[in-house]
Amino acid sequence: xxxxxxxxxxxxxxxxxKLRTFLSGFTVALGIFIFVILFGxxxxxxxxxxxxxxxxxxxIFRLFPGRTTIPHNGFKSGRDIEFDNADLVAIQxxxxxxxxxxxxxxxxxxxxxxxxxxxxxxxxxxxxxxxxAEKTIMMKGRFINNQDVLNKTKYAVIGRLVEIxxxxxxxxxxxxxxxxxxxxxxxxxxxxxxxxxxxxxxxxPYTTNQLIEKNTDKLGQLIVAFKPIIGYQGAMKFEAELMxxxxxxxxxxxxxxxxxxxxxxxxxxxxxxxxxSLLQMVVTFVGIGTLIAGIIGISNIMVxxxxxxxxxxxxxxxxxxxxxxxxxxxxxxxIFITTAAGYIGLFGGIFLLNSIEDxxxxxxxxxxxxxxxxxxxxxxxxxxxxxxxxxxxxxxxARIKPIVALRDE
Amino acid sequence: MIEIKDLxxxxxxxxxxxxxxxxxxxxxxxxxxxxxxxxxxSGKSTLLNILGMLDVADKGSYMLDNFPIKxxxxxxxxxxxxxxxxxxxxxxxxxxxxxxLENVALPLYYQKVGRAERTEKAMQYLAKVGLEDWSSxxxxxxxxxxxxxxxxxxxxxxxxxxxxxxxxxxxxDSTTSYEVxxxxxxxxxxxxxxxxVTHEDDIAQMCKRIxxxxxxxxxxxxxxxxxxxxxxV
Numbered sequence: 008x009x010x011x012x013x014x015x016x017x018x019x020x021x022x023x024x025k026l027r028t029f030l031s032g033f034t035v036a037l038g039i040f041i042f043v044i045l046f047g048x049x050x051x052x053x054x055x056x057x058x059x060x061x062x063x064x065x066x067i068f069r070l071f072p073g074r075t076t077i078p079h080n081g082f083k084s085g086r087d088i089e090f091d092n093a094d095l096v097a098i099q100x101x102x103x104x105x106x107x108x109x110x111x112x113x114x115x116x117x118x119x120x121x122x123x124x125x126x127x128x129x130x131x132x133x134x135x136x137x138x139x140a141e142k143t144i145m146m147k148g149r150f151i152n153n154q155d156v157l158n159k160t161k162y163a164v165i166g167r168l169v170e171i172x173x174x175x176x177x178x179x180x181x182x183x184x185x186x187x188x189x190x191x192x193x194x195x196x197x198x199x200x201x202x203x204x205x206x207x208x209x210x211x212p213y214t215t216n217q218l219i220e221k222n223t224d225k226l227g228q229l230i231v232a233f234k235p236i237i238g239y240q241g242a243m244k245f246e247a248e249l250m251x252x253x254x255x256x257x258x259x260x261x262x263x264x265x266x267x268x269x270x271x272x273x274x275x276x277x278x279x280x281x282x283x284s285l286l287q288m289v290v291t292f293v294g295i296g297t298l299i300a301g302i303i304g305i306s307n308i309m310v311x312x313x314x315x316x317x318x319x320x321x322x323x324x325x326x327x328x329x330x331x332x333x334x335x336x337x338x339x340x341x342i343f344i345t346t347a348a349g350y351i352g353l354f355g356g357i358f359l360l361n362s363i364e365d366x367x368x369x370x371x372x373x374x375x376x377x378x379x380x381x382x383x384x385x386x387x388x389x390x391x392x393x394x395x396x397x398x399x400x401x402x403x404x405a406r407i408k409p410i411v412a413l414r415d416e
Numbered sequence: 417m418i419e420i421k422d423l424x425x426x427x428x429x430x431x432x433x434x435x436x437x438x439x440x441x442x443x444x445x446x447x448x449x450x451x452x453x454x455x456x457x458s459g460k461s462t463l464l465n466i467l468g469m470l471d472v473a474d475k476g477s478y479m480l481d482n483f484p485i486k487x488x489x490x491x492x493x494x495x496x497x498x499x500x501x502x503x504x505x506x507x508x509x510x511x512x513x514x515x516x517l518e519n520v521a522l523p524l525y526y527q528k529v530g531r532a533e534r535t536e537k538a539m540q541y542l543a544k545v546g547l548e549d550w551s552s553x554x555x556x557x558x559x560x561x562x563x564x565x566x567x568x569x570x571x572x573x574x575x576x577x578x579x580x581x582x583x584x585x586x587x588x589d590s591t592t593s594y595e596v597x598x599x600x601x602x603x604x605x606x607x608x609x610x611x612x613v614t615h616e617d618d619i620a621q622m623c624k625r626i627x628x629x630x631x632x633x634x635x636x637x638x639x640x641x642x643x644x645x646x647x648x649v
Contacts, residue, residue, distance in 0.1 A: 012528075016525065019514075023513040023514070024513055319512075322511055323511075323526075325470065325503050326498065326503065326526065326574065327523055327527065328494060329494040329526075330491060410465050410471055
């Protein structure tokens, strides 16, 4: 079956039946190509999904002050809750074991000005831990540190796009910007994977902001990070304890759901991962569907090819071809074509995926890829089914008596 | 060369059994040129198919070159056909995507002859039928007579004991028919045993012996004075 002569015979047949070769090869190449592309896009979708939801640290709770809904301890319902510096200290003291860091976040909007350029930006007054909570990446300079918080410095850290907007290519580091009517020194420029909006913020120490706002001790929301070592169970326990602790401090009924909101990113993470595995299932399903379509395609073509060649096979048998050699010829030919075409489709698909890279980011497809194992498995599967699809009609054709094959004119 | 004793063959058509050959006895010597005649339905093609091992008889014995032909499975039949027999068909049955040369070389491929030798031999046989200049042409580029001569070259290439021709001139006009018959006579003159199935009397007269079949039995078997095809060309 594998001698040089039979290969020569097959190459001759292939090169002289270009349309037939093209049809069966095209089906396989297209099947694999689409499989690789779809599977790659699915993975790209997963990538951008992950980036979307995994932008921030996953070991944090966010505490938002709300308004009481149940009267408690002599207080009426409808009372606004506010966190203050004492809460910060108390949490740090009571939960030292679980706590990794804690940072307030006071959010304001200001017109920010450099020389004669100005624009409105979000201002976040935070502590140093905020850098970890948002996974802020420093491009140059530094983030707000503990000294800044302690000394209430008038330092600001600005986003990459703020620098581009206001400084027009100038280096912002060490320059002074006006936030509201006060002058701040830029000590750092950051970037963030969370998208453009995240890069249009300006950070200052929260203590400085409190000083500006008539030396208040109020805080906005609290971001509490737990040590990852305590695990999911530990985090859930910490969450419950923290909630009880805060309610007690602020004279809130334990049944009051509205006074303090707590968002647990760990819980979100669980949900997101479930969604992620759903996406994975969709991707797999699409892949299997494409493969089945490809298999059906190549089967049809093979049945047609053998049917078309019935007479030729009859002639070959009349002049001395054994049934074995007829089957071997058809199999060898179909496996050769599917293998060659399969790899063309495979590498065509991979090439396209690689050249796409980030250009489809806007359609939520980021870095589409397919791992080589999956792609080769799919190709081999198609080759095997192409072989089987060729074998069945070939065996039937080999059994047909030459007179029957030669009879119909 | 060929010895047939009490050969029977029937086909099932629906529920009816159609008895096509009802006891054929015939001996053909080496070097004979035999015409098998008969109207359609007389069983002449069935007889040729059995002789060609394209079909199996129900009953009776068949000796080819003192070699009993029996218990044929597909693989065995293919090997015997390749070794003993050359076929010439009414519709030529050339492989349409192969050139004249490749068609002639194909039986040698199945005899596992090497490529260079195959081409050389095929070229020799093409020369024998006078078509060496047409070796690289496809069958679609050839006339009917040329196609049949290619088919004859192909049948000869395997160096068979017997040539079986099923209506070799059935698809050709009379001039071309005589040309083909002249070639067959020339090959026969070199000593090859040839059987020709035909229903044309003038073609039959160009053979050396005429066997007449009717309703599955031989009703006449006579030697004739061969008419040379060259007289007509």
